[in-house]
Amino acid sequence: MAVSFEDVTGELSTARKALLTGAEEAEEVLAALPGPADRTPAQREAAAAAKNTARQVRARFLAAHADAVYDELTEGRTRRPRLAELADAAAVAFPGLAPTAEQMAVERGRPQENKEGREIDQGLLFSRLLESPVAGPHLMDSMLLPTPRALAALTEFRRTGLADLGSVRVERRGTAAYLTMCRTDSLNAEDNRQVDDMETAVDLALLDPAVGVGVLRGGEMAHPRYRGRRVFSAGINLKALHAGDISLVDFLLRRELGYIAKLSRGLMVDHAGAWHSPTVVKPWVAAVDSFAIGGGAQLLLVFDRVIAASDAYLSLPAAQEGIIPGVSNFRLQQSAGARISRQIVLWGRRIWATEPDARLFVDEVVDTADMDRAVATAAERLDSAAVVTNRRMLRLSEEPPEALRAYLAQFAMQQALRLYSEDVIGKVTRFSRRD
Known part of the structure; x- marks a missing residue:
């Protein structure tokens, strides 16, 4: 791995570059493999390892810079974008942090068992934002605005x-x-x-x-x-x-x-x-x-x-x-x-x-x-x-708002992981065939 964890937790401009490098390394591995549905067990292990490494980079980046990320995306909390807008904006403003619109478009065209699981990276993003005592309450209040x-x-x-x-x-x-x-x-x-x-x-x-x-x-x-x-x-x-x-x-x-x-x-x-x-x-x-x-x-x-x-x-x-x-x-x-x-x-x-x-x-x-x-x-x-x-x-x-926010922060991450777990995919696939 060309990225050190120290790089992504340091000064923000340096951390951005390290974040992108970590994401690009993972994408190179995935690009060399067949699609998710056609991978051998060994290839699935290689894909999982690459994603896991990139997610460790993202997690450390957000641990150090979640508030800076949110402030940039909301112009110092003067804007109140909703979840989907935030996810798209994060992918543009911080390349490698969240899946791009193009990557998500590819995912949407696939059954659940054939996806790369890029929503897990969105779950990680929102989990860390909700954890923040600065970004979290602002985000929750923003979602209470009328559509x-x-x-x-x-x-x-x-x-x-x-x-x-x-x-x-x-x-x-x-x-x-x-x-x-x-x-x-x-x-x-x-x-x-x-x-x-x-x-x-x-x-x-x-x-x-x-x-x-x-x-x-x-x-x-x-x-x-x-x-x-x-x-x-x-x-x-x-x-x-x-x-x-x-x-x-x-x-x-x-x-x-x-x-x-x-x-x-x-x-x-x-x-x-x-x-x-x-x-x-x-x-x-x-x-x-x-x-x-x-x-x-x-x-x-x-x-x-x-x-x-x-x-x-x-x-x-x-x-x-x-x-x-x-x-x-x-x-x-x-x-x-x-x-x-x-x-x-x-x-x-x-x-x-x-x-x-x-x-x-x-x-x-x-x-x-x-x-x-x-x-x-x-x-x-x-x-x-x-x-x-x-x-x-x-x-x-x-x-109490703080207790609810703490729960939602964990929910964002754990629910994303559940969506792509083998047992859930197996259950919904069997349900669809039976029905």
Whole structure:
């Protein structure tokens, strides 16, 4: 290796050159090998060794220069780029630090098992930025800004009270915004598109001053097994994951730092009370029909009132899928404690709405026929200024920002590694063939 670790931890201009040299050495090894799907075991070992060495260089560079990197990318924290923009900008401003747009375009055209795993380098970048007490809070707050798509749709939504975003519909009824997940063919299994639609929908509900409370529910399905029935969520779309269409940045990280963070922490936007409360916060109701699996169950942990149909269940099949269930490992401790958290995450325990332990996650269980009434009652009762203020204080107690940031920093790295682990790739490949 031509690069010494001392070079990448020293003065920034010298470190930049060393960073690039380390990345180029790895790329030379990869370029001399067949594509990932065609490599022999020995060639796979050579590729892994080259990547590992380059990642050690990147890790040491970021350990010494993460704040300098972030300051340059954000012009001294005067700009607030989102995750995807930051990743692209880092690749340009600090060659060798993150995969280029061209490299990521090649990756996107491949099934998961045939990729080089360049998202691991993006995970490393965001892990180190989130770890920083300077860059991390700024980045998390930046992701609470409304999306350009939501701002463009806001005027029409305020006029009509309706927005059809594709996989999510938003309808204002009185002072409540009803968000309906409507991926009818996939049981509301999430992919990149639905994360974008969900964040836009959450933004609209939080931006509209006529909305006092938000409601999330699944729509009626076209899937043969559940045709005509409402379903909350089947979790991550495993077909999309096998096809290589689940993005670390645009799905797994954006989901946690974007719309779920906004459900929990609110929307950072200029408003009359910004001098004392910089985010616009509103209470949220979740209505669970049929089931909330994986990512669907994760969502329930940030809602203020969860109403479930009596035949519904929730589960977090993280061990079966092999990936990390978002921030659930952090939030479950608050809801259920360590023992039940392990039963759900590590053992795959399913919790039915009617069993006693369900009360740790669900506030009210009603017959399917009574769901509409129960949801409307909850929305009316939570639409209160006092609820908003107390909700804000409860959230601060439940999720201290620094503790959440520390978790997310580890999550960015560990989830990226999980995406490219042999067991996850094997599981999603078998799932795709079976289905």
